[in-house]
Amino acid sequence: MRTQVAIIGAGPAGLLLGQLLYKAGIDNIILEQRSADYVLGRIRAGVLEQVTVDLLEQAGAATRMHAEGLPHDGIELLFGGKRHRIDLHALTGGKRVMVYGQTEVTRDLMEVREAEGLTTIYEAANVQPLDFEGSKPRVRYEKNGQVHELECDFIAGCDGFHGICRASAPADKLRTFEKVYPFGWLGLLSDTPPVSPELIYAQTERGFALCSQRSATRSRYYLQVPLTQKVEDWSDEAFWDELRLRLDPEARAQLVTGPSLEKSIAPLRSFVTEPMRFGRMFLAGDAAHIVPPTGAKGLNLAASDVGYLSRALVQYYKERSEAGIDGYSEQCLRRIWKAERFSWWMTSLMHRFPEAGSFDAKVQEAELDYIVNSRAGSTSLAENYVGLPLV
Known part of the structure; x- marks a missing residue:
């Protein structure tokens, strides 16, 4: 052949x-x-x-x-208990991403x-x-x-x-x-409406969380967890409880929970x-x-x-x-x-590193504050997020 x-x-x-x-x-x-x-x-x-x-x-x-x-047309960064929107569409001359x-x-x-x-x-x-x-x-x-x-x-x-x-x-x-990172993502897929119309990237003292989606009726959520943990350590109820602790009050109130369709832990590298x-x-x-x-x-x-x-x-x-x-x-x-x-x-x-101290946490906080309050900072994030051109 x-x-x-x-x-x-x-x-x-x-x-x-x-x-x-x-x-x-x-x-x-x-x-x-x-x-x-x-x-x-x-x-x-x-x-x-x-x-x-x-x-x-x-x-x-x-x-x-x-x-x-x-x-x-945008994503939200959650830190310090508040959400801040990055307007991808406006910052990149009309570009956007497709959730599919x-x-x-x-x-x-x-x-x-x-x-x-x-x-x-x-x-x-x-x-x-x-x-x-x-x-x-x-x-x-x-x-x-x-x-x-x-x-x-x-x-x-x-x-x-x-x-x-x-x-x-x-x-x-x-x-x-x-480069191998000292944590993984615990992901849960559920037939529940997304907590927000756009993705929420959350940086919290308890660790990172991401609220994503696959459709108007199917959601995908992630939690930062230590590499020592296993999927079996996490019931659906435990996952939802921890996710709530990493969300702002509005998102917490809007979160719809349900049984997981799939649950897994992915190491990051x-x-x-x-x-x-x-x-x-x-x-x-x-x-x-x-x-x-x-x-x-x-x-x-x-x-x-x-x-x-x-x-x-x-x-x-x-x-x-x-x-x-x-x-x-x-x-x-x-x-x-x-x-x-x-x-x-x-x-x-966006993540909490095991070896990081209070200085590192303050630097993360300062950088996030700069990004959401500087057009240059927001534009840099937006340009990379929507994707650089295929030249």
């Missing part, structure tokens, strides 16, 4: 890349080690930058997002790919990218007990942080950068690998970088990688130019490091 681009990983990054390439007339096959149901079962991000929205439109997978997604769950993005991309009759091979075992440093890369995998090989021109590694693609890159050519190209294999999304979720950048960074990569591959096939693929890694990393900086900054600003 042969294709032009073999895509490893059928998460949103791989599916979006496949659809963008298909729209440009470039043949591709996606290999995924898990089942389609497993991929859809991942509960992840829910805030989309304008760049991501634009790419989904380009891919022909934006109809339901525009019908059901929730455009947001990653699960729904994945579902939409799966459906448009299936409608076009494109090939996605789920439950592909022992996937191995081979010969990618030469001119004839291939991918070996097992399916139903048989070994198959897929010949291709390029391999796109969209298979996540624990995937095979980064693990297959030559160790002597990889540089990694990592910042991670980048350089470079993102190894011969004819490219890394994209979580295969190359991880951000703490505080800045809402994970899915959006994956989408921007895919935007750059699809553009580079179209340039290669349509114009017979290798300029795009040669510059892919450097171009991605410039945007990635800016998003890593913003996510680290938001995390440092």
Whole structure:
């Protein structure tokens, strides 16, 4: 079997890349080690930058997002017991974000790919990218007990942080950068109306909290918790009680509680690998970088990688130019490091660190006060939150 681009990983990054390439007339096959149901079962991000929205439109997978997604023009910062609104729309010349769950993005991309009759091979075992440093890369995998090989021109590694693609890159050519944070996010999903029309980022003496949403009837809440704690330590009642303690009186009064649909604890880390190209294999999304979720950048960074990569591959096939693929890694990393900086900054600003003392708390308080009372400070936050342009 042969294709032009073999895509490893059928998460949103791989599916979006496949659809963008298909729209440009470039043949591709996606290999995924898990089942389609497993991929859809991942509960992840829910805030989309304008760049991501634009790419989904380009891919022909934006109809339901525009019908059901929730455009947001601002966010609220809660500190000192009071909420302060950051007007994203006014501060960025009319930009906004879209609240629409990653699960729904994945579902939409799966459906448009299936409608076009494109090939996605789920439950592909022992996937191995081979010969990618030469001119004839291939991918070996097992399916139903048989070994198959897929010949291709390029391999796109969209298979996540624990995937095979980064693990297959030559160790002597990889540089990694990592910061592990001393806490996690306990997340709860519930079929309850959101406590506020816009997201609330709360910085409190008890720790960080985030009030987010997936729709007008489904909410997603998070609490900062020590890494020593487990999901089993938290009943739904205990979660709601703690969340109330981290909210302002108005939000506390408006909070509607209910049984959890899903509850989990995610550790926070910042991670980048350089470079993102190894011969004819490219890394994209979580295969190359991880951000703490505080800045809402994970899915959006994956989408921007895919935007750059699809553009580079179209340039290669349509114009017979290798300029795009040669510059892919450097171009991605410039945007990635800016998003890593913003996510680290938001995390440092909004969380309580175990080793921090009273001085650190006062500095956080002063910086938050500056942000909400300075147009320059608010604009910097807003520009990064809505997403930097894909240049």
